[in-house]
Structures are given as structure tokens and as C-alpha cells.
Amino acid sequence: MFTKAIVRKPGRNFAQGITSANLGKPDYPTALSQHEHYCEALRTYGLELTLLEPDLDYPDGCFVEDVAVITEKCAIITRPGDKSRQGEEKKIEDILAQYMKIERIVSPGTVDGGDILRMEDHFYIGLSQRTNQQGAHQLKSILENHGYAASTIPVKGILHLQTGATYIGRNHVVAIPEFADAFKGFRVIEADKEEAYAANCLSVNDFLLMPAGFAKTKQKILKSGYQIMEIEMSEFRKMDGGLTCLSLMF
Numbered sequence: 596m597f598t599k600a601i602v603r604k605p606g607r608n609f610a611q612g613i614t615s616a617n618l619g620k621p622d623y624p625t626a627l628s629q630h631e632h633y634c635e636a637l638r639t640y641g642l643e644l645t646l647l648e649p650d651l652d653y654p655d656g657c658f659v660e661d662v663a664v665i666t667e668k669c670a671i672i673t674r675p676g677d678k679s680r681q682g683e684e685k686k687i688e689d690i691l692a693q694y695m696k697i698e699r700i701v702s703p704g705t706v707d708g709g710d711i712l713r714m715e716d717h718f719y720i721g722l723s724q725r726t727n728q729q730g731a732h733q734l735k736s737i738l739e740n741h742g743y744a745a746s747t748i749p750v751k752g753i754l755h756l757q758t759g760a761t762y763i764g765r766n767h768v769v770a771i772p773e774f775a776d777a778f779k780g781f782r783v784i785e786a787d788k789e790e791a792y793a794a795n796c797l798s799v800n801d802f803l804l805m806p807a808g809f810a811k812t813k814q815k816i817l818k819s820g821y822q823i824m825e826i827e828m829s830e831f832r833k834m835d836g837g838l839t840c841l842s843l844m845f
């Protein structure tokens with residue numbers, strides 16, 4: 596069970612972050628309101644939030660998932676793969692250090708937390724444009740030293756591994772068709788072809804947050820017995836972000 600989460604409000608220069616989405620410029624007031632609903636959902640499911648104010652030095656700073664990988668044993672502070680995001684991790688490290696042991700990814704390694712998909716005690720590490728071999732190797736050693744299993748998986752055509760696959764508990768993964776056979780021993784619920792964005796869901800203490808508006812995939816997940824809350828994510832999607840990106844839960 597998670598009891599806490601760290602989140603950061605998007606800043607007024609949010610639209611200056613990195614994106615490949617081609618969906619237009621995000622509307623800031625709408626992004627703020629979507630972020631508030633997201634925070635409210637986490638509170639509803641039992642989390643106490645540390646809500647950080649925006650840091651205008653980092654337009655992508657609301658995507659806190661990318662700067663740490665949290666386990667029961669330690670938090671691994673990442674070294675983000677895009678230069679413009681390096682430094683975001685400092686504030687998050689200070690907070691996490693109050694609660695747990697800290698480990699770090701160091702140069703020349705890079706890791707974005709969005710590439711790390713935990714399925715029970717196995718961590719899949721996506722090798723992407725943001726997470727390099729050295730970073731993956733460092734992360735794997737740290738995890739293995741703490742008793743976890745880890746393996747790498749190539750990520751192509753999407754930003755992060757979790758852009759295309761998320762673990763929703765009870766042995767189920769929601770994933771784009773490309774990952775249909777990637778996770779041995781787990782049941783994959785395929786996001787409908789036109790609904791690839793719905794592969795990024797967030798499991799919070801037995802409940803499931805899904806991005807709003809993906810009816811076909813939602814039906815498939817409902818059939819497997821999940822309780823779903825839909826969250827409007829349009830403005831974060833424009834900046835390549837999804838539900839998992841917006842929090843660090845522990």
C-alpha cells in the first residue's frame with residue numbers, strides 16, 4: 596500500500612517543455628485544473644501529498660516520475676536523459692532523503708524514471724532515447740544489490756517504456772500491441788490500436804486511474820474486474836506526459 600506521493604504543479608512556462616506530440620500548445624489554466632483533479636484522486640485513494648510549487652527553471656518539472664525510482668529499500672535518484680531536465684532531481688532527493696536511503700545514477704549513465712516498469716519484484720528497464728546502457732546497468736546493479744530482479748527491454752517509437760506499458764496489479768499489464776509478448780508470466784490487456792495513450796494507467800492502492808476518453812480499452816480493463824476513475828489528461832498529453840509521470844508514490 597502507498598501512503599504518500601510527491602507531486603509538482605505545472606509552471607506557467609509548462610508549454611516550453613519538450614514534446615513530440617504534435618497536439619498543439621497546452622492551455623495552462625486547464626493543465627492546472629487537470630493537475631488538481633489528479634491530486635484529488637490520489638488523496639481519495641488514501642495518499643498524503645507533498646505538493647511542490649512549480650520551478651520555472653524546469654518546464655517539465657511536473658513530471659516527477661522521471662527523477663527517482665522508489666522501492667521499499669531505497670530511492671534511486673536518476674540522472675535524466677535530456678540535459679534540460681538535469682537538476683530537477685535535487686529537490687526530490689532532499690524530500691526522499693527524509694524517508695529512505697538514497698542511491699544515485701551517475702554520469703555517463705542516464706535514466707528517466709518513466710522507463711522503469713516495476714512488475715511485482717521485477718523491474719523492466721526500458722532502453723530509450725533517455726535511458727542509456729550505462730544508466731540501465733547502474734540501476735540493475737543497485738536493484739539486484741537490494742534483492743530485486745531487473746532486465747532491460749528496448750523502447751522504440753515512444754518516449755518511455757511506461758508510455759506503452761503499465762502494470763496494474765494482480766498480474767495484469769496494460770500495453771500497446773508491440774509489447775503483447777514482452778512480459779513473460781503476466782497477462783497483457785492490449786490497449787486498442789487507436790487508444791495507445793490508454794496504455795499509461797496508474798494503479799493506486801487497488802484502484803485504477805485511466806486517462807479519460809478511451810472507451811474500448813476501458814471496457815477491456817473493466818472486464819478484468821478493476822475499479823476505474825477517469826482523469827482528463829489532454830494538456831499533459833500534449834507534452835508527452837501521462838498519469839504515471841505526474842507522481843512519485845511510496
Ligand code: CIR
Pocket residue numbers: 612613614655658660661677680708709710754755757758834835836837839840
Ligand atoms: C519530457 O519529454 O521529458 C516531458 N515533456 C514528458 C515526460 C513524461 N514523463 C514520463 O513519461 N514519465
